[in-house]
Amino acid sequence: MTSAILDYVEKALLKSDPPQMRIGDTIDVHVSIIEGEKERVQIFNGVVIAMSGRGINATFTVRRIVANQGVERIFPLHSPRVIKVETRRHGKVRRAKLYYLRDRIGKARRLKERRVVSTKRSTAHGKQSDNNHKTPAASAPPESMKAVQVAGEPA
């Protein structure tokens, strides 16, 4: 239910720049984890299989395979603990909810890549797309490690 007053209360807590993603994207979610006094950033990598809710209640579900076991995490989009979302690749899908991936095993889990002409890599065309998603992936570890250190210092 909507109400002007509730909107007002929620507005203050909404992220001004909420993470952007689409169903089928493979993303890295940077989550802050508080262990006792310490705070650190953990990265959860997987496929966005569902988004639901609106406003402050919006959530997204990320699925990945850990030790041959499917793991899904539901993140509130506007949670302060979700620090950053990085898109690794765009999947080409025709569903809003990819629950069918739960029944897929092995190579069948893969999603076709959706070609995105981004302003950043406007020079990338057609056959170079393989390089396209390798490049950010290769540069990822240093970036993410930086994030860990930065978050570690104040604690």
Add this chain to the structure above:
Amino acid sequence: MIAALLGKKVGMTRVYDDKGVSIPVTVVEAGPCAVLQLRTTEKDGYHAVQMGFQDVKPHRSTKPAIGHAAKAGTGPKRFAREIRLDEPADVSLGDVLTVSLFEEGVTYVDVVGTTKGHGFSGVMARHGFGGQQATHGVERKHRSPGSIGGHADLLRGRGVKKGKKMAGHWGHDRRTQQNLRLVGIDKDRNLLLIRGSVPGPMGQVVFVRRSKTKG
């Protein structure tokens, strides 16, 4: 003045605290309330403050209500409640009470309200009974409570146990939800954010007061 106000339940949402933990909250638009009457030991045998909430057009009100409010120098109010005090009140007639009452030292509140009315409900809805089977020869008793107890001891005046859960009117009862944490106050908009749920539907008038037993 003890922290207590009449307010309107706006609805529920969630907020995040400084640690990023999601807290379910009920938003209550509380006050402003006008002090309509002061009760004193000399006159009434007890100390209390009567407050009124929400203006009502005089032509929709009654002459006694208008006259009562006029003594406090305000227009008639839609709702009025008293809050009992141990000592004489430190407010005077016509004072306007706002959520700033809750600013100091109030961490927990009690919320008094009227629960949602469900009308005359059967035992499955009202008490969560399982009902009877859909098949196997059950006829026209699928949602009935079944046996309500043995009656062998009638000579000693025992019938159905007192308090036996049965079908009947459900809801629309005055209930007090105690010790709810006060999460936030918005003075500009007269809002109280209270952790958890409070009785009644959205738009319901509720009475919020500092917790009687905690903090």
